[in-house]
Amino acid sequence: MKTAKLGAIFLISIMALAGVGAGYAAWTDTITIDGSVNTGSVGWHFTGVSGTWAWKDVVEETCIVTTTSTKPNDNCILIAYSKAVIDPSDDHRVTLTFDSLFPCINFEADFTITYTGTVPGKINSIIVRDFWPDPGDETVMDPYTTLDVTIYDEVGGLVKEWIDTAFDPSIFCGWQLHEGYTIYVVMRIHLGQDSDLMGLTGNFDMDVEVVQWNLYPYQPL
């Protein structure tokens, strides 16, 4: 009787210990490394525009040129204008319009770009697509078109400028921009006194790409 009880207790003990052995994993200790990567950005957008309005004062018989679309006085009528307009739904797009140009006036459409990226960027490519209805228009217009381009740093200091530069976008590639830099661009058309320049129309499309500075020059795969 006693032996049976002892035997039962012993057996139960063995089973209990076996249960304990199966339920517990090996001892471990863990070190944790928490990683956090806060990425910067590459980006720029148009932040300002201006233009040229040429008026005729019908009383004084004079030509008045303004930088705003406000009529100088009640005697003036608008003859021609050039302007830049930022797309209200996309501040990465600006439209330049030169309308009814005539000789001997600097018709200017200008705009400002601000670089807002926190990672330095370099102007990587400028792709110009001409859609002149008549190829001859492009050949005629290009000689009368110049650019002023000025780069300012984040506190307004001069970094680089090109004045009256021929329309050759490639000279701007490789220039580096930092957060807060601004680029002021004036596109100027000054027609010569040449009757062959009358009645011409045309348009163009231009994409300017900036790339993270450490990948310049960048060729997409």
Next chain:
Amino acid sequence: MKQRINKIAVMFIVSIFALSGLGVSYAAWTDTITIDGTVDTGELKWEIETGTTGSTHGVGPDWNCFFDLNGGIRQLAPEGKDVADTIVWLEVATHPHTMTVTINNAYPYYYDHIAYIVHCYGDIPLKIWMLNFIVDGIIVETLYHNDWVADPYVYLDLDGDGACDVEIWWGNPLNQQMEFCDRLDRSFEILVLQPAPQGEPLTFSIEYVAIQWDKWTPNG
């Protein structure tokens, strides 16, 4: 005479009964010795040593790696620019177990090397066993020693877009044994990859697990 015999008999019988009663009420002679037992279990413990953590290029000019840690060229960033920063912070504790690595203003191909020393302060020998890489609370990859030998490079998608945002190269095997007071120099590299989204905070965790030395396995 008869009465005397009867008395004696009665006394004898009573004595027998009395003795019988005595036999029942006294136990066998015994003596007891006592064994008091105390069991103290050991501890399996390791820590990151205070004062040993840091990044190689966290302050000062950036380093880049083009375009993958596996075979890529590690070099000073163009023009020696200091654009991003890596900060390594160790928890303040008697036995620190958590190190935080933060990269600010990161950009694709920004690279850094993180180093630290681990120290065994438990009395149970341990063996470095495995790594768990965790994104959004989910273990996305586990490396045991055999996995590390086959491929020590880990790619992590931190924003769930299907493209990997960072690459990590784990610099040490997962089979080293440490006894009490042993110290080992550890390190890993991290590279930000092109798919990393701009202007976003990306987080992950790495669990570095040691196991009691007699339970170590090379493949889980």
